[in-house]
Amino acid sequence: MKSLSVICLLSIIFATSCKKNTNTALETKTQYPTAEKIETHLEKHGDVRIDNYFWLNERENPEVIDYLERENDYNDKMTAHTKDFQKDLFAEMKGRIKEDDASVPYKLNGYWYITRFEKGKDYPIYARKKDSLEAPEEILFDCNKEAEGHPYFKMSGLNVSPDNKLIAFGVDTVSRRKYNIRIKNLETGEVYPEVIETTTGGSTWAADSKTLFYTKKDEETLRSDKIYRHILGTPVSEDVEVFHEEDDTFYTFVYKTKSKKYLVIGSSSTLTSEYRILKADDPMGEFKVFQPRVRGLEYGIAHYDDHFYVLTNADNAKNFKLMKVEEGDTGKDNWKEVIPHREDVLLEDIEIFKDYYVISERNNGLNKINIKRWDGNVDYYLPFDNETYTAYVSTNPDFDTQILRYSYNSLTTPNSVIDFDMETKEKDVKKEQEVLGGKFDKNNYVSERVWATASDGTKVPISMVYRKGIKKDGSNPLLLYAYGSYGSTVDPYFSTVRLSLLDRGFIFAIAHVRGGEYLGRNWYESGKLFEKKNTFTDFIDCSKFLIKDGYTSKDHLYAMGGSAGGLLMGAVVNMAPHLYNGVVAAVPFVDVVTTMLDESIPLTTGEYDEWGNPNEKKYYLYMKSYSPYDNVIAQEYPNMLVTTGLHDSQVQYWEPAKWVAKLRELKTDNNLLLLHTNMEAGHGGASGRFEALKEVAEEYAFLLDLEGIKD
Known part of the structure; x- marks a missing residue:
């Protein structure tokens, strides 16, 4: 359901008639688990949906745990013959990583x-x-x-005080994204006894190095809705609430400007934003609203000298423009234009330095980095020379410098961290990602960008990579990956893990479908709400294009997506199951209507501007028309691997569990259908960097085995 900041579990499959016979034999020998059918009537707007597996949302019910464990056991038995291959893949992937x-x-x-x-x-x-x-x-x-001692561990939000003596940090040991904030004395090593529970993990210090602002989450919905002020050495119970975001479609957060002059409280929903500011040396003061929220008005702020710079969509600037305003009166009426709106350029971010400012843009899908001097004497772009790269401004906390740090990689080129002198234009490559093992040579791979034509005539870009020498004869196994929601863009990026697929003959492709922001804000808006189905049909049309042009065939085409991309997978297998030999759906958001009607589920209310509010009949009916769980029918489905985490706070485990149960009941084929629930993790899977690779190795082994590749 929710953005996974984009899921990068990339896998592949391949099929033959021999493969299908093998599946039939396996299914015959090993009986798949079935979930008990308990009829539940769900009524809304006079429409009744019958959900036979609604009971699976009872997390504490022993029968629910039993069902999940039986599915895990079935998965283990059905993939037992790949266990050694999984170990080999894990060792191979780990072997490319520089451990130290x-x-x-x-x-x-x-x-x-x-x-x-x-x-x-x-x-x-x-x-x-x-x-x-x-x-x-x-x-x-x-x-x-x-x-x-923890099966899961994640530390987040490390934040050093201005005097360099203290550090605040958040820890999650459940994978529910509920962090406990602690404070450590960096001079003595002592971790103070205060424990601030149920937070985002993030915090920011006031200028006095003793006042800490942090964000609390609602215990049930996990919405970040309150900002508190904590004074070092005082009981957490005495912390003062300084802001409560009462609109349940918004979430809130707190940070400090790069200039260190202001503390900022932000409130944001899908379509609207609002900020409050307070001087960092006045932590007991009152935060002042920067510009009151207006539905549909989005803006972000950065501070420099005696001005704020405002990135905004105000006045129908869909692709955003840059404005500035004096500190004293920050309302929209006083904003003055710095960079105008452009129909063909998406303005994504701004990074401010003493003498320069850097604009991150996107034009025709490609990242652009524009460097400008405040005095107007310098204005140029960093040069990039292909169509399948990712370039982004990296960590630049230092304000008084002429060095810009940015990162660059492509589908064929490992990541580099580069320090660029904005005055002399000299580059200093500080680090190039090492690919160990002695086998990788970027010259062995080819990347390209092609354009498919969607059913409504829209051109949809596809980025792909493969080893040199492939023939477009339809025999290549190809994995097509996409996300397609929240305006989140999956840029072409390098992956050492993916080499385990490319080196075994696979093509890897990213479909830049509508719902993302690859081609600007309109690209996003034409893949949400009542145009959400464009995301699904774009993916299907990209699949047809890749088959038609001989990159692959339906017997060798595989699809993958996670979270909202898992919704995409669920919709696609309902609409066009015949196009794919196999699908991996990771933590998939598939029970759209039921989830969006339940305001107690974490993050649901904040999603209304993305999917619609099904309490309104028009949205309810449109959601129901594509919701994967509601549209499972008696037909043949591809081989499928579905993954989830018991503690997932973004897509609850019961969505994929219910979906698999219903698929088992109705599908008419003998293809593989596997559900793997990580009983100790959440939305992002295992926490350790190598433990996570084991999960990827399991997916790859499943998919490669279907393709008939055993080593």
Whole structure:
């Protein structure tokens, strides 16, 4: 259901008549589990839906756990012959990763900060060095030690106080995205006794280094709805609520401007935003509304000198424009244009420095980085020379510098972190991603961007990569991946894991379907609400194009998506199951109507502007017309692997569980249908970097086995 910040579990499949006979034999030998049918009538707007598996949402019901465990056992038995292959794939993927790796250091307030990994360990070590990289290392946290005794561990929101003496941090040991915030004294190593529960994990210090602002989540819905102020050394019970976001379609957050002058409370929904500001040296003061919310008005703010710079869609600037306003009176009526709206360029972000500002743009789907001087004497773009790359502004906390740090990679080129001198235009490549194992040569791979024609005539871009030498004779196995919601764009990116597919003959392709923002804001808006079905038909039309042009065939075409991309998978297999030999649906949002009618489910109310509010009949009927769970019918479906996590806070485990149960009841084929529930994890899967690879190896083995590839 919710954005996964985009899911990168990429897998593939292939099919022959021999494969199908094997599946039939396996199904005959091993009886698949069935869930008990308990009829539940769900009525809305005079329409009655019968849900035989509604009871599976009873998380504490032992029979629910039993069913999930029986599905896991069935999955294990049906894939037992691939276990050694899974281990080999895991070792292969792990073998490409530099285990004793480290991030490129960045400087903040007199310290160099580094994240590094040690060989054989799953979790990061956070460290810093004072003034110089030659200085002694000070370990902030060794997450390998912190994670001991926890099946899941995630640390987030590390935030050092302005005086460099304290660090606030959030920890989640359940994978429910409910973080406990603690504070550590970096001089003594003491972790203070205060535990701030049920937060986002993020926080920000006031200028006094003793006042901490943080975001609380609603215990039931997990919506981040309140901002609190905590004073060091006082009981958490005395923390003061400074803001309550009462509109349940909004969430709230707090941060400090890069200039360090202002604390900012933000409120955001799919279509609307609002900010409040307070000087960081006045933490006991009252936050002032920057510009009152107006439905449909989106804006973001950055501070420089005595002005705020505002990235906004005001006045029908769908692709956004840049405005500025003086500190004293920040309302919209006082905004002055800096960069006008352009129909063909999406304005995505701004990074501010003392002498320069950097604009992140997207034109014809491609990332652009525009560098400008405040005095107007410099205005140029960084040059990029292909159509299947990703370039983005990286970590730049230092305000008084002429060095811009950015990252670049492509479907064939590993990631590089680059320091660019905005004055001299000199590049310093600080780090190139290493691909270990001695077998990778980027010259062995080809990438391209092609355009499919959708059923309504719209041209839909597809980015793809494959090994040199393939023939367009329809024999290539091809994995088509997409997301297509929330305006979230899946850019073409390099993956060492994906090499395990490419080197076995697969083509990997990304369908940039409507619902994402690859081709601008209109591209997003034409794939949501009453135009949501464009996302599904775009994907199907991309599939048909790839078959027609000989890249693959329906016997060798595979599809994958996760979360909202899992909804896409569910819709596609209902609408065009014959096009695919196999599908992987990761944490799929498939029970759209029931979930969107239940306001107690985490994050639901904030989704209304994306999917519609089914309490209104028109939205209800449109959702029902595509909701994967509601539209399962008696027909043949592709081979399918469905994954979920018991503690998932974004797409509840019962959605994929119910979907699989209904598919088992109605599908008319003997193709594989497997459900794997991670009983210890949530939306993002396992927490360790290598544990997560085991899950990918399991998916790849499943898909490669269908293709008849055994090693």
